[in-house]
Amino acid sequence: MSTPEYFSLFSTEGDFAVEVPGVAVAPRRVNARALADLMSAPPSAMSFDEHLHEVRRYELDPVKKVLRIHVRQPANAVDRNRVLYDRYLELVRSEMDEFGVKPTAIPHLMGRLGELHCALEVRGSLADMTNQPGFDVESHDGKRISVKTTAQVSGFVSISASTLQKADELMLVQYLNGQPQTVFRGSVQKAITGTRMWEGRYELDIGRARKLSALPD
Numbered sequence: 741m742s743t744p745e746y747f748s749l750f751s752t753e754g755d756f757a758v759e760v761p762g763v764a765v766a767p768r769r770v771n772a773r774a775l776a777d778l779m780s781a782p783p784s785a786m787s788f789d790e791h792l793h794e795v796r797r798y799e800l801d802p803v804k805k806v807l808r809i810h811v812r813q814p815a816n817a818v819d820r821n822r823v824l825y826d827r828y829l830e831l832v833r834s835e836m837d838e839f840g841v842k843p844t845a846i847p848h849l850m851g852r853l854g855e856l857h858c859a860l861e862v863r864g865s866l867a868d869m870t871n872q873p874g875f876d877v878e879s880h881d882g883k884r885i886s887v888k889t890t891a892q893v894s895g896f897v898s899i900s901a902s903t904l905q906k907a908d909e910l911m912l913v914q915y916l917n918g919q920p921q922t923v924f925r926g927s928v929q930k931a932i933t934g935t936r937m938w939e940g941r942y943e944l945d946i947g948r949a950r951k952l953s954a955l956p957d
Contacts, residue, residue, distance in 0.1 A: 743786065743787060743792065743823075744787070745787045745788075745790075746760070746765060746768070746786055747766075749786070750768035750770050752769060753769055754769035754775075755769075755771050755805055756769060756800075756805045757769055757804075757807070758770055758806075758807050759806055759807070759808045760808070760809050760811060762811070763788055763793070770807060775800075782795070782798055785823045785826070786811060791813065792823055793811035793813050794812055794813075794819070794823050795811050798810075817859075817864075817865045821856050821859045821865070822860060825853070825857065825860060828849060828856060829853060829919075829920075831849055832850065832915070842891075843891035843915050844891045844892060850890070850891055850915055851889050853915070853920055854887050854913035854920055855889070857920040857922070858877045858887045858911045861911075861922060863879070864877050864879040864885070865877070874903040874905070875908075877911075884906065885907060885908065885909045885911050885925075886899070886911070886928070887910075887911050888913070888944070889912075889914075889915065890914055890915070890946065891915040892946065893916070893946075894946055895945070896943040896945045896946060897944050897949075898942070899942040899943075899944055904928055905928075907928055908927070908928065910925070910927075910928050912924040912925075912931075912944065912949045924949040924952055925953065926952065927957045930957050933952070934948070935948075
């Protein structure tokens, strides 16, 4: 189950009251059938007025008919990125397992998953703007990283030459065997060395990037 919004998940009617200790939310309720469905696959995170919280545990009181959801708001960017990473990884797997979608057919989800993978690896944060020109992640030591994510086994990724100077490093992430993995992380100049250009874009071969990663910057 993807991360739900508290108000969309519950209603004003039902057999059980819903409480969220420590979070100021309006009272909600849930019927027994919906509760059974929820507990069969309980979400690990929940949003309250668009604020993401990690679910620590669910507590069901069958006597008082109360469902208590104990949550904590991620304390820092790394924790928030971990929650979001798990969410996007779950979405990608759901698209593939439940709908038969190939990973190469969901580039938007793959792109965000790769950015979160990078942010976790460099202990950084996502760029302030969606589609920030030139870079996607800023590392904990201030390096601007352009992230390219692919689900292809082979082939190349395309890199815009017009905005590449705004990044310090490039990371190539490959989704393989159900997990994103870093193929290459290094300086921009190292990444484009020896690549061909087509219509204002560099074409970085995945196999070449893997070999480049073993070389010093």
